[in-house]
Amino acid sequence: MRKYGLLIILMVLASYLRFSKLDNRGLFTDEKFTLLNANGIWVGGGNQQEMFNKPFFTPQDFWAPKNIKDYFEAIAHSDFGTHIVYNGILHYWMQLFGNSDYSVRFLSALFSLLTVAVVYLFSLKVFQSKTVAFLSGLLLALDPLNIAQSHIARSYTLSFLLVILATYYFIEIFTGLYWDTGVMG
Numbered sequence: 001m002r003k004y005g006l007l008i009i010l011m012v013l014a015s016y017l018r019f020s021k022l023d024n025r026g027l028f029t030d031e032k033f034t035l036l037n038a039n040g041i042w043v044g045g046g047n048q049q050e051m052f053n054k055p056f057f058t059p060q061d062f063w064a065p066k067n068i069k070d071y072f073e074a075i076a077h078s079d080f081g082t083h084i085v086y087n088g089i090l091h092y093w094m095q096l097f098g099n100s101d102y103s104v105r106f107l108s109a110l111f112s113l114l115t116v117a118v119v120y121l122f123s124l125k126v127f128q129s130k131t132v133a134f135l136s137g138l139l140l141a142l143d144p145l146n147i148a149q150s151h152i153a154r155s156y157t158l159s160f161l162l163v164i165l166a167t168y169y170f171i172e173i174f175t176g177l178y179w180d181t182g183v184m185g
Helices: 005-019 029-038 068-078 084-097 101-127 130-142 144-150 156-180
Strands: none
Touching (some): 005 101, 005 130, 005 144, 029 068, 029 101, 068 084, 101 156, 130 144, 144 156
């Protein structure tokens, strides 16, 4: 328990900052584009022509299930900065947890929280110092931009998590190759 005590403190603090008030405002335009893409709907409704000739349509008509082709075409025709991996994860996330403002944003907050943990563990491994690891994690946990990004349903927090993981694995591969060649021992 003592080994991970600082990490637990970071995770509690970061959780509070990321998960509280996720639904204190409605979804803004970019988040709506993400929801459309994640559900295989083109922005502008290009793949929902059947609704244009109706005098009215229901939410069930609008959110009718789409196939994988619709999903990829929605990304190709109307993606505005999110990436396909995040949209795919969000698609299944919404099937499990619904599409409330809180639920949709929770995924970004979760990726952000995981990033705090990864930064702490990454720093601990690289610098062999609990102080450096705690400060690294604390800076990320308290970073206003990172907190703000965790409160919107966009791919930024997943991208940052993947960059940190890629950096860690690059260092692991590089140092393993470097040490294994006999250059350093």
